[in-house]
Amino acid sequence: MASIKDVAKMAGVSISTVSRVINGTANVREDLSARVIEAIKTLGYHSNPLARGLKGLPTKTIGLIIPDIENPFFPAMVRGVQDVAKANGYAIFLCNTDEDAKLEEIQYSLLLEKKVDGILLVTSTSNTPFLQKKLTIPVVLLDRYVKGANLSDLSYVVVDHTFGMNLILNHLRDVGRQKTVFLGSKPITSGARERFQTFLAYHKGDPKIRSRVFFGKYTEESGFEMAEKLLKSGIDFDSVVCGNDLIAFGAIEVLEKNGINVPNDVSIVGYDDISFSLYHSPKLTTIHQPVYEIGEIASHLIIDAIEKGYSEPKHIKLEPRLVIRETSVPRSVKNANT
Amino acid sequence: MASIKDVAKMAGVSISTVSRVINGTANVREDLSARVIEAIKTLGYHSNPLARGLKGLPTKTIGLIIPDIENPFFPAMVRGVQDVAKANGYAIFLCNTDEDAKLEEIQYSLLLEKKVDGILLVTSTSNTPFLQKKLTIPVVLLDRYVKGANLSDLSYVVVDHTFGMNLILNHLRDVGRQKTVFLGSKPITSGARERFQTFLAYHKGDPKIRSRVFFGKYTEESGFEMAEKLLKSGIDFDSVVCGNDLIAFGAIEVLEKNGINVPNDVSIVGYDDISFSLYHSPKLTTIHQPVYEIGEIASHLIIDAIEKGYSEPKHIKLEPRLVIRETSVPRSVKNANT
DNA sequence: TTGAAAGCGCTAACAT
């Protein structure tokens, strides 16, 4: 653990000279500079970012908080973040919260303590007290935004889920489905809320629409459970809209297990378009979210905020698109079209 | 950003007293202690781990380096690590290397600089110079080990791939497959090497066996490409063993696209048993690795090493098991059995 | 039992 002192001693200069060489802060005589560089090499010296951070200087690190590393949606986003971070010389520290608001807050302050230069946050809650205080470093929200007192100055990158959900609902209507059911996550986050409300709005003529809604989590198991509940409820349905692809996987499993054919008896639509939806049996119709771009853009935003100081908060809304595959179009409709 | 000084001032004591209260290092008069605690609360004070780290004290953080966050195999491992870390009061910093040896080394020293207490490493290379020096903090290897000069004292948690590959090969023989092809990753890491060599050993009578081996990466795209190469090569085959499930997904896609039925024309076996293998069409026969346990055990090992100082290096080898699903058993065999 | 002060590695203001 060679320190700047060791380098100074070996090069026969003062520590400030070493510091200047490292940071290019000021001119240093060439021969001295050379000796310093030499010493750094032979000692294998690395500057200690802790000491730097202690002084309140940038650490070239960005914290990224995601709710569920096992949902492939997020790793894809991480890639986007990481690729532009790397290109700009930033390292990413990734934290997982299990969609747990408490853990989210803990990770957040941990990151703050580690003196990251900025935080990228995919929140799991609508209630983020730790964001209400005056922020000490830039924060950019990804995929889900929160509204609140001082939050208008937060940048975010999200997807237009009202648009996405309408895409789904119109498609279902186009393939002749009338009795649609909703299997989603509790409408806590902005994304879940938007989809749910759009679903409701679309069926606003139907007074019993709320009985066609089921809430769980964004996992296969939860999709499984919700589908079982749905079946037990005896509700008459011909199509199900899922909060994400994982829920759709679980739901399809239950349906097929019960002799219900997808898509001929029931149409299923997912949400996210994780890569495995393509390999699923049958191939999943779903909403494609530009997830890699979300990561990229957010990464750019935070680096800008870090390096140029606070600028205007940017609110970016991306448009998703519908990917029609096998789970939504019943044979009858396919034949009619050919 | 209240500091220990602020607390001291508010409580009317010295900073050393505050420090003692926080760390329970020594006895402090009750009333003083109470005043300090009070001050800490009202100021919302958190000790700054950077300053602690600067003094060479534990930071209660563990670094975890994985090769590819988009391969679901690793997120599952991360869960295992994280669950026991959390239970022991440690936070995890996750780094992704894209299976890039250079990036791996960078992430490693970054973690060192951030003064994590220990590093959990899933290496992407067999050549880890940074591990050859005397280690300053505990390092535990996961999933893949490296051999070398000073590495005998490194703990690792791996899976017995010789056993796993033999499971596959015997199964293929049992379903009547004779002409097997291997689509894997370059045998750089211990896991890849073991599987490849076991494949070779199993066919040691066959002088042309090496022409039946294709190398790529652990991704769907790579599986896709290798399968196309295989088809173009004109090699006669009735079964393919894949380096992991992702490769299998890509390969199956190519095969089916070319009118080759899986499993009736060709048997396919994957490796890893990522969760989506169950939902794949057709359901993938594969080797189940106890991936969550790898994470758990490694996490325990590193925490032990951190807290009890260096103990014996532990070398743990877990046994995988074969999960027979739909891609390997041709109809003819199934019928024969019934 | 408590406080004063040194020092961890570094940068920046200041002095030379």
Add this chain to the structure above:
DNA sequence: ATGTTAGCGCTTTCAA
């Protein structure tokens, strides 16, 4: 152009 020094927040001797 270079060196000296204070100080970031904290722990830990050492004195009292």
